[in-house]
Amino acid sequence: MFSIVYNLWLMVEDVIVQYIDLDFTLWLTWLLMPLLITFLLPLVIALLLYLTALMLYIYKLHRVKLRNAYGTAWRDTAVHMVAAVWDAHGWIWHGYEIVGLENIPQDKPVLFIYYHGALPVDIYYFTSKVFLYNSRLVRLVVDRFLFKIPGWSIFADILKIIPGTIQSCSAILKEGNMLAIAPGGVYEALFGDSYYELMWQKRMGFAKVALDAKVSIVPFFTKNLRESFRAVSWGRRIWLKIYAKTKLPLVPIFGGFPVKLVTYIGKPIPYDGNLTPEELQIKVADSLRDLIRKHQKVPGNITRALMERIRNTEKHKD
Ligand SMILES: *[C@@H]1O[C@H](CO)[C@@H](O)[C@H](O)[C@H]1NC(C)=O
Secondary structure (H helix, E strand, O other), X not given: OXXXXXXXXXXXXXXXXXXXXXXXXXXXXXXXXXXXXXXXXXXXXXXXXXXXXXHHHHHHHOHHHHHHHHOOOHHHHHHHHHXXXXXXXXXXXXXXXXXXXXXXXXXXXXXXXXXXXXXXXXXXXXXXXXXXXXXXXXXXXXXXXXXXXXXXXHHHHHOOEEOOOHHHHHHHHHOOOEEEEOOOHHXXXXXXXXXXXXXXXXXXXXXXXXXXXXXXXXXEEEEOHHHHEEEOOOOHXXXXXXXXHHOOOOOOEEEOOOOOOEEEEOOOEXXXXXXXXXXHXXXXXXHHHHHHHHHOOOOOOHXXXXXXXXXXXXXXXX
């Protein structure tokens, strides 16, 4: 496969060098570079995800040796290493920070509710940081389609990621764990825009989970998330149709811009048995919208978000 592509490229290069003068190709390369980079960077993230899978496999295969080296908790060691890699990536690429870590109730089950970006990179950075600081793994609920991707099962196994029914989510919380759900899911990811509106489509499974498990809900939002990766905004009607048919995230995503990312953790919404799931859903949505309104300038602007990356970070801490 690669050798065919490579040979084809050599042929094309030959033709270009013979029939077009080199200055033009040089110019063409420069012209296409930003395009190449923007569509290539999502691939870098995909590559990093595969690298993560690879590391997890290494730990799984070598666990006997590692058990002697690190004690019996090889899974913990593996998660630790993966978290360190992602934390480093977030720090280098986005100057990633979390504000409001003190809002996470200690030693208690928590249900996190968050806004879903085009590519939810913030959740990788967030769970990594929380794990490194708290030694607690935030369980993630993700769309079912991910479980059909080859190589995914090791993620699900070691990072404890689930497709999530109300019963299984509730059970995880009742065991005292932390769980994170983005009620907007793939729909919000693909069809949300730089105005950061919630697109929850009356989904209230998460509210039923919280009421059933009697846990508090903590909302969080990552500033400039949609400026790091964007779903293309053209052809919306066609993409909507394709999504309705397939339920797959087929809308092209571009980006990878090193914009400033800051996750703001909101105040916990305590368990209240008198609320119906509908009422709780509205309450949580309002609280998340407040976070977005407070911290995100809309419409999001990539240039501005990049400038924030360069400027002193202290300003974002107030
Ligand atoms: C984005 O922000 C930059 C710098 O603040 C500004 O010059 C530019 O006009 C903005 N772009 C849009 C589309 O609003």
